[in-house]
Amino acid sequence: MTTTNEIADKIAAEQNLTKAQAKTIVESVFKQITDAALAGSETSIPAFGKFKLKDTPEREGRNPATGATIKVAASRKLTFQPAKALKDTLNK
Template sequence: MATTADIADKIATEHNLTKAQAKAIVNSVLKSITDAAASGTETNLAGFGKFKVKDMPEREARNPSTGATIKVAASKKLTFTPAKAVKDALNG
């Protein structure tokens, strides 16, 4: 699994940056995606994929320990759809 630190280290190495500079860049990109999602805006990273907020309706579910039916409130979910290049890389 790659962590934000792993990604920052790779960027620092490939672009002659300090680890602190690279980590700041990674954090800035992630914050931009988070801010866009919080405002309901889609983020499209060409060649990588698309982050989109999806509204999930209220639904009924079961409590696994008691079997009782409970209502799960409506919520928002962040989805990611990979670009064709990413899908192709995954599937050879």
């Protein structure tokens, strides 16, 4: 697993920044993706992929322990679709 701090440490080393500066940049990128999703916009990062918000409607489900029917509330989730370049890199 890679954490925000580990990403920031790698960016700091590659770009000759302090760890604090790099962490601020990483957190800012994540905040911009979140803000765009909240506004209903898609975030597209070329050669990496797209982040977008998806609404899932209310539905019926089953409690696996009892078999009873339950209602699963509607929700929103952030989805990621990798770009072809990223898929190709991962499948080499």
